[in-house]
Amino acid sequence: MNIVILGCGRVGSTLANIMDEAGHVISVIDRNSDAFRRLSQGFKGKTFIGEGIDEDVLRRAGIEHADAFCATTEGDNRNIMASQVVKTMFNVPKVITRIYDPIREESYREMGLETVCPTIMGANAIRQILEK
């Protein structure tokens, strides 16, 4: 798969490393070049500096031929906006948006975005340990 990942923070870089290792073709976009230090030494993908709502940056990162786009910046709103740009402008089959705020996550999921909320996952994981 060709995968464009926006945001090379903790979740983005972990995902990029996992999917690169699994043999996929990865492009990572971040507005801060320092963030790319989180990528593992053997990372074979490409990195691009810029904003995820910038169509030129998205095109350079190969969005037009991407099978998937994952928005994983630290900002929920930036992830939502970038996902909407990618869904509206480009024909990417899978668009996944990381949203930290559980309330916003529910709203956007109901609006049709495919969302992942690590906050709820973390809280539920702790609950499971507490109740076991």
Next chain:
Amino acid sequence: MNIVILGCGRVGSTLANIMDEAGHVISVIDRNSDAFRRLSQGFKGKTFIGEGIDEDVLRRAGIEHADAFCATTEGDNRNIMASQVVKTMFNVPKVITRIYDPIREESYREMGLETVCPTIMGANAIRQILEK
């Protein structure tokens, strides 16, 4: 269960709301009183302003009679330090530490802390969606 939750950020408040609703007795500690606004309106637990490594604050929050302690501040190091204080000084049966950094999470898990890493959960959840 009597549960002391340190940190009323996104994960801590979500956990506090879930466990309060499930009928447990919850004390939440945060150094910033604004954070308690994240608790739901009907929250029946108690809130305490202070640091999680402060034994007086922990005692006021009922740590001596707690069945569980969950460290969920935004700072991995603060969570680790508070968990170690609670494990060393008080006889709390369950101590769970939220760690965002996957590398640190692995080290501390190997050292015997019960850890939860929402970063890895988020990345794995995205991977599952990508590969389905």
